Amino acid sequence: MLDLSTWIAPVRALVDTGGPVVLLLLVISVLTLAVILYKLWQFARAGVGRHRQLAEAMDAWDADDPAAAQEALHRSSSYLAPLIVQALASRHSRTRATAEAEGAFARLENGLRWLDTVAQLAPLLGLFGTVLGMIDAFRALQDAGSQVDPSVLAGGIWVALLTTAAGLSVAMPAALALSWFDGRMARERLLAQRMIEALGPAVSQARVTEPSVQGASHA
Numbered sequence: 001m002l003d004l005s006t007w008i009a010p011v012r013a014l015v016d017t018g019g020p021v022v023l024l025l026l027v028i029s030v031l032t033l034a035v036i037l038y039k040l041w042q043f044a045r046a047g048v049g050r051h052r053q054l055a056e057a058m059d060a061w062d063a064d065d066p067a068a069a070q071e072a073l074h075r076s077s078s079y080l081a082p083l084i085v086q087a088l089a090s091r092h093s094r095t096r097a098t099a100e101a102e103g104a105f106a107r108l109e110n111g112l113r114w115l116d117t118v119a120q121l122a123p124l125l126g127l128f129g130t131v132l133g134m135i136d137a138f139r140a141l142q143d144a145g146s147q148v149d150p151s152v153l154a155g156g157i158w159v160a161l162l163t164t165a166a167g168l169s170v171a172m173p174a175a176l177a178l179s180w181f182d183g184r185m186a187r188e189r190l191l192a193q194r195m196i197e198a199l200g201p202a203v204s205q206a207r208v209t210e211p212s213v214q215g216a217s218h219a
Contacts, residue, residue: 021129021163025122029170032118035111036177046079046108048184051191054078058195079104080192101192105185112181119175126167133160 043049053076060069073081083100137157 019129019132019163021125021132022166025125025163025166025170028118028122028125032115032170032174035114036173039111039177039181042108043181043184046104047077048079048108048188051076051078051080054080054084054191054195057084079108080188080195084195097196098192101189101196105189105192108188109181109185112178112185115174115178115181119171119178122167122171122174123164124167126164126171129163129167130160133157133163136160 053072056072057069057076060066060072070085073085080101083097083104134157137160
């Protein structure tokens with residue numbers, strides 16, 4: 001059975017040593033970890049990066065085989081596939097398809113601003129805690145007067161630097177995660193742009209042929 005005291009005691013000692021700044025950074029780190037895990041789950045659920053069937057659809061369009069392209073789209077688990085199928089079914093323009101794709105991207109990018117904020121703010125919080133700690137250390141040195149003990153100053157300095165280390169420990173994983181998520185989204189946008197460009201001729205052809213069919217029915 002997991003003994004929580006083995007985890008709580010070191011955390012409590014760290015907070016007692018570093019003060020409220022370390023406590024705040026600890027809360028931020030927990031929230032940041034939750035955001036990263038949620039975004040990983042969201043990307044996996046949406047099928048980000050799993051676009052093999054979409055590539056097959058593009059090849060089919062290039063080969064003038066719309067039936068094979070439609071079949072590949074219906075087999076795809078990518079979040080982009082329903083948007084493209086809907087665009088074909090409702091004869092949407094490329095501008096409308098681009099807007100639909102951007103809406104999907106906005107949902108996937110929701111929460112990334114938090115990671116960006118943490119990556120920039122956490123080191124500043126750590127530096128702020130260091131400044132406060134140095135102030136306390138030099139105040140203790142002043143109160144000591146002529147009976148200066150170097151260990152007092154050294155102890156105050158390492159406690160002050162603890163907050164800087166805590167801030168960097170929170171900021172670096174957030175920055176790495178943000179860079180990875182941004183890279184994935186950049187590739188998703190590039191793929192969507194290629195798909196919409198390939199979709200353009202299919203939609204245009206459908207719009208050209210549709211009036212003739214309706215005219216025949218009225219005739």
